[in-house]
Amino acid sequence: MDPAAVAVESGLADVVTLQRRRQARVSAHDEESFFLDTLSEYQWARDAAGLAPATLDGLVKPVIEVCNYYGTVPWQLSPREVDRYFARPGKRASSTLRAKINKIDAYFAFLEQRYAGEIMRRFGAAVESPIDLFNRPRHRGDFGLRIPPSQTAMCDFFSRWREDLPNARKYFVACRNYVMTKVAYLSGVRAAELCGVCMGDIHWEHGQWGRFVVQGKGARASGPRPREAYMFQEGRALLWWYIEEIRGEFGDDAEHPRAPLWPSERKPTAVAALNLPIAPAIVPSTFRRSLHAAATNYLTGPVADLFPHLLRHACATHNYERGMTLWEVQKVLGHDWATTTLRYMATAHADPEVANLAASSQAAQRLVAIHALPGEELRTILTTDLNLARGTLEVRRGLLRHTLYLEEFTHRLASEWLAYRHHRWPASTNPCLLVSQKTALDPDHPVVSRTLLRRTLPKNVTLVGLRQDRMLNEAFATGDPLKLMRLFGITAQTAMRYVAAAYPERTARLPR
Incomplete structure (x- = not known):
């Protein structure tokens, strides 16, 4: 043996020798x-953070998937290996890849925070995430547009399915699937929320038609959050029939408060042997398959398939199209943020320009119907003519000015319109009180068109007719031509004509 080598090993090289022996x-x-x-520690930590059990199971699956493919442990993975796996054998849809890579990156953040030192001491490996700047996914907004069936298609779908229920091989199971689908469409709840509903969660006395409690998924994986879902009138009648006629045909105790509302027809052998009072609930995957089969048989139109979350989109879209406000749709779906609800109504047949016209025309219609303003005067009213503090509105009639004293209703409406106008077009310099999408930001400051004021009026109703009806009603109520002159700023001859039309038997003239 070389004496020099022995000398080195017996000196400072003792540290290297001990390290090699420990690694061996x-x-x-x-x-x-x-x-x-x-992996267990990571799941325990996330469990302590309040994540749902289903979420915990999915946290570590991508890590195990990649490690099993290469037959190694996570701290031995390199960015190149992760790239090669997800580019070839692990290639999936972009949203799936994004979710998996983000979960792997989160697991490595846990390793670096808690076990980096111990892994270095025991295995001599540095913990470094294989997800780097180059393979980390960026959110590109690549979520597909979910287009639900139309209201007509959904009505036809449920009608054809209902008519075919007596021909089903398993009648009670078919009825359960039908009612479950209809309730999901009416209430807008998620598949997992609906499957978890128990008999004790139904509260017939709440609200106008009753409600039922579901375990919401919670925002940003914050765990289940109970909330009330709405049955509405049709859902209440359907659910009542299902509980009275169908639910008791399944083999468990339907009156048990924890019995599932939607039981599975396949009772496990272990449960049957134990003689438990309740059956297991149907799982979301079973509901999804039954919905897919029903859509194949009964759904017509351009949308050829249905899945539970599309029913949720259909609920939001169709309720909004029927006139439900955004806030009410948000309440039905159980969202914390209105922006989330907006994504569900991407295909709603609603035109923002029409809504804008309705907002401005509503103010115009009220001013005509209550204060009998002519349409031409409405178009030229300026924001400076409106004095909310005094409750007055000055109207220009040639060289003259007429002051209107606003009623409580028109005062509130004018205040709301000014707030909407400022919020909608904060940079508008148009001095006119009534503006549209085109005139608000036009540098020439044009007045609104006559068409805008007429577009949202009911059929066979005109602004001129509203004005005449208002003055005639006032003439019927008071019969005083002087009051008509002061209230509407009309001439003596015009006031007398309205009084004469209201009371033909009167021939009194204005005092001189």
Whole structure:
């Protein structure tokens, strides 16, 4: 043996020797066991943070998937190996890849925070995430547009399915699937929320038609959050029939408060042997398959398939099209943020320009119907003519000015319109009180068109007719031509004509 080598080993090289001996004692089994321990620790930590059990199961699956493919432990993975796996054998849809890579990155953040030092001491490996700047996914807004069937298609779908129920091989199961689908469409609840409803969660006395409690998924994986879902009138009648006629045909105790509302027809052998009072509930995957089969048989139109979340989109879209406000749709779906609800109504047949016309025309219609303003005067009213503090509105009639004293209703409406106008077009310099999408930001400051004021009026109703009806009603109520002159700013001859039309038997003239 070389004496120099012996001298080096007996000196400072003792540290290197000890490190080599410790690494030699580490086996692949030790690394695998430690890897499994970290997975359990990671799930326990996220469980303590309040994540749902289903979420916990999915946190570590991508990590195990990649490690099993290469037969290694996470701290031995390189960015190149992760790239190669997700580019070839692990290639999936972009949204799936994004979710998996983000979960792997989150697991490595846990390893670096809690076990980086121990892994270095025991296995001599530095913990570094294989998800780097180059393979980290960026959210590109690549979510597909979910287009639900139309209201007509959904009505036809449920009608054809209902008529075919007596021909089903398993009648009670078919009725359960039908009612479950209809309730999901009416209430807008998620599949997992609906499957978890128990008999004790139904509260017939709440609200106008009753409600039922579901376990919401919670925002940003914050865990289940109970909330009330709405049955509405049609859902209440259907659910009542289902509980009275169908639910008792399944083999468990339907009166037990924790019995599932939607029981599975396949009672497990272990449950049957234990003689438990309740059956297991149907799972979301079963509901999804039954909905797909029903859509194949009964759904017509351009949308050829249905899945539970599309029913939720259909609920939001169709309720909004029927006249329900955005806030009410948000309440039905259980969203915390209105922006989330807006994504569900991407295909709603609603035109923002029509809504804008309705907002401005509503103010115009009220001014005509209550204060009998001519349409031409409405178009030229300026924002400076409106004095909310005094409750007055000055109207220009040639060289003259007529002051209107606003009623409580028109005062509130004018205030709301000014707030909407400022919020909708904060940079508008148009001095006119009534503006549209085109005139608000036009540098020439044009007045609104006559068409805008007429577009939202009911059929066979005109602004001139509204004005005449208002003055005639006032003439019927008072019969005083002087009051008509002061209230509407009309001439003596015009006031007398309205009084004469209201009371033909009167021939009194204005005092001179």
